[in-house]
Amino acid sequence: MKTFLLITTLMAFALTAGIAIAAEAKEGEVAKIEWLTSLDQAIEQAKAQNKPILLDFFNPR
Amino acid sequence: MDTVTYPTPAVSEFIQRNMIPVRIVADEENRSIFITFEIRWTPTLITLGKDGREHFRTVGFLRPEPLIASLMLGIGKIHFDRREYKEAISEFDKLVAQYPKTAFAPEAVYYRGVAGSKATNDLKPLKEAYGKLSAEYPTSEWTERAYPYSLLK
Numbered sequence: 001m002k003t004f005l006l007i008t009t010l011m012a013f014a015l016t017a018g019i020a021i022a023a024e025a026k027e028g029e030v031a032k033i034e035w036l037t038s039l040d041q042a043i044e045q046a047k048a049q050n051k052p053i054l055l056d057f058f059n060p061r
Numbered sequence: 062m063d064t065v066t067y068p069t070p071a072v073s074e075f076i077q078r079n080m081i082p083v084r085i086v087a088d089e090e091n092r093s094i095f096i097t098f099e100i101r102w103t104p105t106l107i108t109l110g111k112d113g114r115e116h117f118r119t120v121g122f123l124r125p126e127p128l129i130a131s132l133m134l135g136i137g138k139i140h141f142d143r144r145e146y147k148e149a150i151s152e153f154d155k156l157v158a159q160y161p162k163t164a165f166a167p168e169a170v171y172y173r174g175v176a177g178s179k180a181t182n183d184l185k186p187l188k189e190a191y192g193k194l195s196a197e198y199p200t201s202e203w204t205e206r207a208y209p210y211s212l213l214k
Contacts (some may be wrong), residue, residue: 003205031077033067035084039094040115042083046111050181052139054080057100058062058085 062104062121069125075132080108108135116142130160134169141172146180149173168203170194174207184213 002042036042042053063089066072074083085091087103098115106128108162124169137152154171158168174190177183187210195211197201 022139031070031074033076033082035075035082037084037086039083040087042081043111043113046081046109046113049081049082050111050117051079052111053113054076054082055098055107055109056062056082056084057095057098057103057105057107058084059089059103 062128066123066125066128068117072128075129079136080132106131108132108139109145110139126160127163127197128135130156130165130169132161133160134165134172137169137172144179146176149176150180159177167194167198167203171203171207174210181197184210194198 016035036045039053039055042055046053085094087095092153098105101104102120104122106123107121108116110116116138117131123131133156137149137156140146140152146155149171153169153176156169157173160166169188169189170193174187177186177190180186189209191204191207191210194201194207198204
């Protein structure tokens with residue numbers, strides 16, 4: 001019975017710790033830049049969120 | 062930019078938190094917007110107000126710290142152009158405090174002086190700007206541009 005309780009406790013601890021680590025990873029996640037591809041859409045969002053626009057002209061080649 | 066600068070957490074977080082990012086790729090479909098903004102070389106990064114009006118641009122690769130500083134300068138210039146001098150001063154001061162070694166810092170010191178002068182109707186902030194520029198950025202073109210302020214009484 002004692003062994004069963006110990007194993008159950010250890011499993012619960014491992015599960016909680018796993019959840020905690022997963023949550024931490026999510027909190028620590030770096031915000032990826034979510035680029036829009038339309039200036040009109042950017043202006044619409046900029047007005048709604050009261051933010052300036054970063055317009056990046058680039059050539060991937 | 063995609064290999065070094067944009068993946069840097071401080072950069073992506075700054076952009077996501079403070080701006081609406083939009084990317085226009087150089088292809089036939091986007092020809093007209095390249096012409097509208099007179100883009101001759103890439104990367105060209107432009108800071109626009111929420112109305113789509115241009116306030117600042119840079120051409121060429123920037124490392125993470127200079128990129129953030131350039132964006133802060135652009136945001137400061139939006140406030141400056143709108144005569145929101147208090148907000149402009151706050152943005153220029155933040156840039157100089159956080160990224161004093163970037164090439165954009167002397168320009169921020171210069172515009173901080175101008176915004177301060179316009180906000181207070183006093184010439185003192187211009188003289189102070191020249192004092193800081195000549196002491197900390199003696200070889201900068203912005204120190205040269207501010208030289209006449211040293212002659213103010």
